[in-house]
Amino acid sequence: MPSLATDLKLDSALTLSQAAIGCEFQIRRVEGPACRQLRDIGFCEQMRVKKLTNGRNMLCSVCGIRLALSKDLADQIQVVPA
Amino acid sequence: MSKSSLEARIALVGNPNAGKTTLFNALTGQNQKVGNYVGATISRKSGTFFTPHGHKFELIDLPGSYSLEPNSPDEQITRGVLIGDQDGEETPDLVLCVLDATNLERHLYLLLQVIDLGYPVVVALNKIDSAEGQGLRLDPTALSEDFGVPFVPISAITSRGLTDLKQALRHPFPAPPGRLWKGPAELEEAIEKSISLSASNGASNPAAHGLMNVAQSGSKIADFIQKTRFEHIHRAVEAGLQRPDEAALALTDRIDAHALHPVRGWFIFTTLMLAVFWSIFKFAEVPMGWIEQGQASLQGLITKLIGEGDFQSLLVDGVIAGVGGVLIFLPQIVLLFFFISLLESSGYMARAAFLMDGIMNKAGLSGKSFLPLLSGYACAIPGVMATRTIPNAKERLATILILPWTSCSARLPVYTLIVPLIFAGALAQSLALFGIYALGTLTALIAARVLKPRLGKTEAPQFLLELPPYQKPQWDHVLRQVGERAFAFVKKAGTVILGLSIILWFLNTYPKSDSEDPAVQQEQSFNGQIGQLLEPVVSPLGWDNRMGTAMIASFAAREVFRSSLAISYATDEEDGEAMRDKLSASKRGDGSTLYTPLVGISIIIFFIYALQCLPTTVVVKRETGSWKWALGQLVGMTLFAYLAALLVYQVGRSLGYS
Numbered sequence A: 001m002p003s004l005a006t007d008l009k010l011d012s013a014l015t016l017s018q019a020a021i022g023c024e025f026q027i028r029r030v031e032g033p034a035c036r037q038l039r040d041i042g043f044c045e046q047m048r049v050k051k052l053t054n055g056r057n058m059l060c061s062v063c064g065i066r067l068a069l070s071k072d073l074a075d076q077i078q079v080v081p082a
Numbered sequence B: 001m002s003k004s005s006l007e008a009r010i011a012l013v014g015n016p017n018a019g020k021t022t023l024f025n026a027l028t029g030q031n032q033k034v035g036n037y038v039g040a041t042i043s044r045k046s047g048t049f050f051t052p053h054g055h056k057f058e059l060i061d062l063p064g065s066y067s068l069e070p071n072s073p074d075e076q077i078t079r080g081v082l083i084g085d086q087d088g089e090e091t092p093d094l095v096l097c098v099l100d101a102t103n104l105e106r107h108l109y110l111l112l113q114v115i116d117l118g119y120p121v122v123v124a125l126n127k128i129d130s131a132e133g134q135g136l137r138l139d140p141t142a143l144s145e146d147f148g149v150p151f152v153p154i155s156a157i158t159s160r161g162l163t164d165l166k167q168a169l170r171h172p173f174p175a176p177p178g179r180l181w182k183g184p185a186e187l188e189e190a191i192e193k194s195i196s197l198s199a200s201n202g203a204s205n206p207a208a209h210g211l212m213n214v215a216q217s218g219s220k221i222a223d224f225i226q227k228t229r230f231e232h233i234h235r236a237v238e239a240g241l242q243r244p245d246e247a248a249l250a251l252t253d254r255i256d257a258h259a260l261h262p263v264r265g266w267f268i269f270t271t272l273m274l275a276v277f278w279s280i281f282k283f284a285e286v287p288m289g290w291i292e293q294g295q296a297s298l299q300g301l302i303t304k305l306i307g308e309g310d311f312q313s314l315l316v317d318g319v320i321a322g323v324g325g326v327l328i329f330l331p332q333i334v335l336l337f338f339f340i341s342l343l344e345s346s347g348y349m350a351r352a353a354f355l356m357d358g359i360m361n362k363a364g365l366s367g368k369s370f371l372p373l374l375s376g377y378a379c380a381i382p383g384v385m386a387t388r389t390i391p392n393a394k395e396r397l398a399t400i401l402i403l404p405w406t407s408c409s410a411r412l413p414v415y416t417l418i419v420p421l422i423f424a425g426a427l428a429q430s431l432a433l434f435g436i437y438a439l440g441t442l443t444a445l446i447a448a449r450v451l452k453p454r455l456g457k458t459e460a461p462q463f464l465l466e467l468p469p470y471q472k473p474q475w476d477h478v479l480r481q482v483g484e485r486a487f488a489f490v491k492k493a494g495t496v497i498l499g500l501s502i503i504l505w506f507l508n509t510y511p512k513s514d515s516e517d518p519a520v521q522q523e524q525s526f527n528g529q530i531g532q533l534l535e536p537v538v539s540p541l542g543w544d545n546r547m548g549t550a551m552i553a554s555f556a557a558r559e560v561f562r563s564s565l566a567i568s569y570a571t572d573e574e575d576g577e578a579m580r581d582k583l584s585a586s587k588r589g590d591g592s593t594l595y596t597p598l599v600g601i602s603i604i605i606f607f608i609y610a611l612q613c614l615p616t617t618v619v620v621k622r623e624t625g626s627w628k629w630a631l632g633q634l635v636g637m638t639l640f641a642y643l644a645a646l647l648v649y650q651v652g653r654s655l656g657y658s
Helices: A004-011 A035-041 B020-028 B073-083 B101-116 B128-133 B140-147 B162-168 B185-200 B206-215 B219-240 B246-259 B264-305 B310-327 B330-346 B348-362 B367-376 B380-389 B393-405 B409-422 B426-455 B475-509 B518-524 B526-541 B545-553 B560-568 B576-585 B597-609 B614-624 B627-654
Strands: A024-030 A048-053 A057-062 A065-070 A077-081 B006-014 B032-036 B043-050 B056-061 B094-100 B121-126 B151-153 B464-467
Touching: A024 A035, A035 B464, A065 B348, B006 B020, B006 B073, B006 B101, B020 B032, B020 B043, B020 B056, B020 B121, B020 B162, B073 B206, B094 B101, B101 B121, B101 B128, B101 B140, B101 B219, B121 B140, B121 B162, B140 B151, B140 B219, B151 B162, B185 B206, B185 B219, B206 B219, B246 B264, B246 B348, B264 B310, B264 B330, B264 B348, B310 B475, B310 B560, B330 B348, B330 B367, B330 B409, B330 B475, B348 B367, B348 B426, B348 B464, B367 B380, B367 B393, B367 B426, B380 B393, B380 B475, B380 B614, B393 B426, B393 B614, B393 B627, B409 B426, B409 B560, B409 B576, B409 B597, B426 B597, B475 B526, B475 B545, B475 B560, B475 B614, B518 B526, B518 B545, B526 B545, B526 B627, B545 B560, B560 B576, B597 B627, B614 B627
Parallel strands: B006 B056, B006 B094, B094 B121, B121 B151
Antiparallel strands: A024 A048, A024 A077, A048 A057, A057 A065, A065 B464, B032 B043, B043 B056
């Protein structure tokens, strides 16, 4: 039973590569050809993630662990502001 | 119940890569059964083991799952078994949850889901050694209190903590802790109702079914449950896990601000790499001298002890010269691996891969190919083996195929012999050596770019890497790795190289000639005859038959080129200076100088590109699983080397160089 709040929440979803630097996000969905690989390294649904740098390869912090990933992988991670 | 009959069924649950299978093997040893789940092609592994109290348990290794909201057929099975929906499976009496201590926060979600299902649970906190190595401090007591289940720190790989784990699986099992969160009255009521409905429908585990049904009944409820679970996890982690102190993380970020900077990062990287290479060549000189001396004294001793003859020659010229000629590179290999392990252990290597990703990308590869290629400068074999860390199959194959063009240390003796024949002065010689390494690397990268699209359809290389916090190197780990590499190298010298040396000696010694002159003997030997046959092939490169013979011999191992030339030009001296004098003085049949700068360059070009290393071909076959790639690489690189040397020599001559 989707509520207005959920709709709004879904609307505010963006990919990790679109996310702003320095803000906390929560991973909403990991979807794409590399989703298993991404989950293996720590990008799991509901985890909190903070983007540290932009660029072709970006740096993120998940649970205090620094992870580097390319833009096409970051596009497979959907986040919402935490 | 008798002590030998099964007393309980334990399900092993955990995220993929949590070390579940390693723990399963460590606990059950040989007592395993492999079958299939009913109606699925997913294999079902079970085994038995005894606790220290003599209880016999069955352990079922359930497929790895990130959560009980299944995303794949594997996860479906795990969920099915736990909620009692899987045909032909009884629900377990206890769940043994394997968590990766290095990534605890992520793994705790699955644990909470399992606890919610109402099972007694024991937690194996696996990879505790790595977690401690990363500076994580875990408090199993605090975690046990927070989750109401025992947390046992273990390392399944080293078997650390396995006895404690078996003790914790004491029978009768502890009461299940039950759900650790409470929802609003409305939700609790819905859960109650759902459980009684499941019970009246005859579900095998009504509590689990009831909760699962409610959790899936709407996104609002699912969101609430997820949020509540994560709040619990955050609280528990705050109490039970201390990350490397803030100061260490802040230090890592401060260092990374420079180490990953687009300009300063490159400066640091280049300086470090130059320092590593300079140290390898500089510090290896002394122990290499010792090995050389040791080899000479051993040869002297054997010459004294054993009378002149074939046996003495086999030992002195074949075995000791052949094996010694390879062992002499041991110090360089040890130093290279020491620095590589040091950079890895301190956390810098991941940063180097991050920086190199841009350049590698231009060649169609990713930063993950950097480390294998770097290892290739010491020896292609560990380099080829290091490609296992590249997840993309095509990228891995392309890296393996170009890797032998990063100049390995076995080529160095040939370069150091020939370069001074062409260039005078230390600076010119160093620059030439640098140019040789750069040419090999550049060609390798261009080849990757040309080759990769031809290896079949492939997605763009992806880059995904953990950047561990900088830390003091773990010396025991560094030394163990260096020791393993050194042992593997010595083993290769004692087996493959030893065998090849004996064969080469045979080909150089037989058939015997009446002449005492070693050069004549060489000419008449099988090898010499092969060299003469080869002369029409190698003369367009500016080489004579003796060089052809040495080149053929060097296909067994490149280092043999030097000793083979030494025999051909009748010099006992393997000392570079004396041997170079001899080479400079050698003439062609028409009296012209044989080793002109152009011939020297032609030899070097051939050695940069030719894959003269049979052990590499064997390893490439093993790693690619096909002789097609291994032999294709051998033939392709040799042909390329020949054509490149031919082009350089012939163009050089037509331009008037000699």
